[in-house]
Amino acid sequence: MSNLYNEISTALQDGKTKTVAELVEKAIADDLPTEAILKQGLLAGMEIISVQFQAGEVYVPEVMVSARAMNAGAALLKPLLAEAGVTAAGKVLIGTVKGDLHDIGKNLVKLMMEGKGLEVIDLGVDVSAEQFLAAQREHNADAIALSALLTTTMQEMKNVINAFTEAGLRNDMIILVGGAPISESFKNEIGADIYTPDAASAAAACKAAILARK
Numbered sequence: 001m002s003n004l005y006n007e008i009s010t011a012l013q014d015g016k017t018k019t020v021a022e023l024v025e026k027a028i029a030d031d032l033p034t035e036a037i038l039k040q041g042l043l044a045g046m047e048i049i050s051v052q053f054q055a056g057e058v059y060v061p062e063v064m065v066s067a068r069a070m071n072a073g074a075a076l077l078k079p080l081l082a083e084a085g086v087t088a089a090g091k092v093l094i095g096t097v098k099g100d101l102h103d104i105g106k107n108l109v110k111l112m113m114e115g116k117g118l119e120v121i122d123l124g125v126d127v128s129a130e131q132f133l134a135a136q137r138e139h140n141a142d143a144i145a146l147s148a149l150l151t152t153t154m155q156e157m158k159n160v161i162n163a164f165t166e167a168g169l170r171n172d173m174i175i176l177v178g179g180a181p182i183s184e185s186f187k188n189e190i191g192a193d194i195y196t197p198d199a200a201s202a203a204a205a206c207k208a209a210i211l212a213r214k
């Protein structure tokens with residue numbers, strides 16, 4: 001394994017955004033595989049921080065600076081993941097649900113979807129059902145991708161689906177859900193269409209479902 005992956009992981013754990021960006025740029029210049037830079041560098045570092053956070057060894061501020069470094073590094077990989085010159089295969093609205101500020105997984109899903117040639121409109125974090133609905137009325141997307149990382153906010157996904165149903169828009173679109181506490185059975189319980197455990201499979205499933213409808 002390239003030592004550069006370890007350096008990226010370590011700099012991310014230390015919350016050094018500038019260093020992470022420089023190292024990712026170096027890895028790109030060295031022609032290292034994009035997926036490996038993401039998985040063995042950025043995500044490996046984030047995984048270590050996650051374990052330490054869960055064990056109470058690091059706290060919210062440290063995790064936030066690591067998250068910022070993660071997002072900066074991932075943004076540099078975006079052009080490499082995108083298929084240049086491909087017309088959008090479909091349009092997706094994405095956001096982390098109301099009350100939830102976690103955006104790393106959501107950003108990865110967005111990145112992977114863009115890599116599959118989908119146009120993604122990112123509504124950010126803490127997005128209410130009303131905001132999703134307003135965005136759908138404006139953009140008329142093929143799919144909506146909801147992310148939640150907290151057991152307290154995952155229920156908000158149901159509110160989003162209810163809002164779309166009440167507005168008569170539910171059957172016009174594909175609803176994807178994901179995030180650490182989400183499962184296939186939860187997806188079924190709230191009446192969403194697709195659950196996937198990771199960003200790459202979310203992008204693949206979303207594109208396939210959109211193409212199947214066209």
Ligand code: B1M
Binds near residue numbers: 177
């Ligand atoms: Co928070 N946090 N956090 N946190 N945080 C968790 C989620 C937690 C499990 C840690 C723990 O204590 N064990 C816990 C939740 C417990 C629970 O609900 N059961 C927790 C808590 C409690 C909290 C706070 C309440 C802490 C506090 O303030 N005391 C607070 C809540 C703030 C809020 O949202 N209102 C909080 C705050 C934060 C930070 C701000 C410090 C930071 C977020 C920074 C940011 O996102 N910009 C943070 C982080 C980073 C984490 C952990 C450590 C890592 C999450 C992460 O980014 N992982 C997390 C512990 C953990 O998950 N092990 C934790 C990396 C990322 C790539 O994975 O987001 O799971 P993930 O995405 C995956 C899949 O889930 C999937 O794809 C990705 C992989 O390919 N996926 C989708 C995600 N969305 C998808 C959508 C899809 C499909 C797949 O389709 C649409």
